[in-house]
Amino acid sequence: MADPYVVGIDLGGSHVNAAVVDVTGNVAGQAESPIDRTRPPRDLLREDVARVVLDAMTVAGVERRAVRGVGMGLPGNIDRRRGVCRFSPNFRWHDVEVARPLEEALDLSVFLLNDVRSHTLGEMQFGAGRGVRSLAMLALGTGIGGGLVVNGRLIEGAHSAGGELGHITVDPLGPRCGCGNRGCVEALASGPAIVRAVAELAEVGGATGILALAGSLEAVTPAHVTQAARDGDVDALSILSEAGRWLGVAIATVLTAIDPERVLIGGGVGQAGELLLVPARREVARRCRMIRASETPIVAAQLGQEAGVLGAAALALESVGLLPGLLDASHTA
Numbered sequence: 001m002a003d004p005y006v007v008g009i010d011l012g013g014s015h016v017n018a019a020v021v022d023v024t025g026n027v028a029g030q031a032e033s034p035i036d037r038t039r040p041p042r043d044l045l046r047e048d049v050a051r052v053v054l055d056a057m058t059v060a061g062v063e064r065r066a067v068r069g070v071g072m073g074l075p076g077n078i079d080r081r082r083g084v085c086r087f088s089p090n091f092r093w094h095d096v097e098v099a100r101p102l103e104e105a106l107d108l109s110v111f112l113l114n115d116v117r118s119h120t121l122g123e124m125q126f127g128a129g130r131g132v133r134s135l136a137m138l139a140l141g142t143g144i145g146g147g148l149v150v151n152g153r154l155i156e157g158a159h160s161a162g163g164e165l166g167h168i169t170v171d172p173l174g175p176r177c178g179c180g181n182r183g184c185v186e187a188l189a190s191g192p193a194i195v196r197a198v199a200e201l202a203e204v205g206g207a208t209g210i211l212a213l214a215g216s217l218e219a220v221t222p223a224h225v226t227q228a229a230r231d232g233d234v235d236a237l238s239i240l241s242e243a244g245r246w247l248g249v250a251i252a253t254v255l256t257a258i259d260p261e262r263v264l265i266g267g268g269v270g271q272a273g274e275l276l277l278v279p280a281r282r283e284v285a286r287r288c289r290m291i292r293a294s295e296t297p298i299v300a301a302q303l304g305q306e307a308g309v310l311g312a313a314a315l316a317l318e319s320v321g322l323l324p325g326l327l328d329a330s331h332t333a
C-alpha cells in the first residue's frame with residue numbers, strides 16, 4: 001500500500017496555502033493562491049480553497065485515495081468539534097460552518113484549528129518543540145497568536161480560547177488592543193505596535209535611519225526596523241528592545257502559570273530573533289522569582305514560513321490517528 005499522506009492548509013487573510021505532507025513532515029508538493037476574503041465563506045471554501053488543495057495533490061503526484069485527511073489552520077476562535085469558526089476578525093465571520101463545505105468539495109475529512117494553535121502542534125511534531133512535554137508558543141505578526149502544551153497535549157480550554165497568549169495584559173493602562181482590552185502584549189509587541197512606535201518617534205523628528213531605509217513612514221514594516229537594528233540603528237534597537245521587554249512581561253506570566261520546558265517565538269516579526277529575545281529573557285529573569293529563568297529556554301521557532309501548512313498537517317495526522325495524541329481525545333469527533 002502507498003504511503004499515507006495528509007493535506008495541511010494555511011488559510012490567511014490574503015492567501016491560502018496547501019501542502020501534501022507525509023507522516024515525517026516531508027512536503028511532497030504544495031500550491032498557493034491569493035484569495036478574496038470578502039467572498040461568501042461557502043464559495044471561498046468550496047471553490048478557492050478546494051482548488052488549491054487539488055493543485056497541491058497534482059504537484060505532489062499524490063492521488064486522493066492516498067490522502068487520509070485534511071487539516072486547516074485559520075485565524076480566530078475555532079470550535080474544532082463542530083468544524084465551525086465562531087469568530088474571525090480577519091474574515092469578519094461569525095458562526096460560519098467551515099469543515100463541511102470543504103469536506104463536500106473534496107470528499108475527505110477536514111479538521112480545523114486556530115492557526116497559531118496549529119503552528120504549536122507543528123513545532124511540537126516537526127520543529128523546535130520536539131522532545132518536550134510542555135511548551136508555550138507565541139507567534140508575532142499582525143497580531144500575536146499563542147499556543148500552550150501541557151503534559152504533551154495542546155490546551156484548548158473550555159471555549160477554544162486556551163493559549164491566547166497575545167491577549168495577556170502587560171500594561172493595565174496601555175494602548176487599546178484589537179480585542180477591546182487595554183495593554184495586551186499584542187498591542188505593544190506585534191508588527192503594528194512596532195510600526196506605531198516608529199511613527200511616534202518620527203513625529204518628534206526621530207527614526208530617520210528607519211525612514212531612509214523604508215522610503216517613507218507609510219512604507220515602514222517591522223522588517224525595516226529589524227534591518228535597521230541589524231545595521232546598528234539606535235532607534236530601531238530601542239524599539240525592538242521595548243517590544244522584547246513587553247514580550248518578556250507576558251512570558252513571565254506564562255512561566256508562572258504553567259512552568260513549561262520551553263518557550264518558542266515565531267511569526268514574521270519573530271524573525272527579529274535575538275533582537276527581541278535578549279530583552280525578553282532579561283525581563284523574564286527580572287520577574288520570575290519562583291523559577292530559575294535560565295532553566296527555561298526562550299528560543300526561536302523553527303518552521304518559519306512552513307509553520308502554517310506543517311501545523312495543519314500535524315493536526316490532520318493527529319486527527320486521523322497517524323500520530324500519537326497531541327489533542328484532548330475527548331474532543332475528537
Ligand SMILES: [Zn+2]
Nearest residue numbers: 167177179184
Ligand atoms: Zn487583546
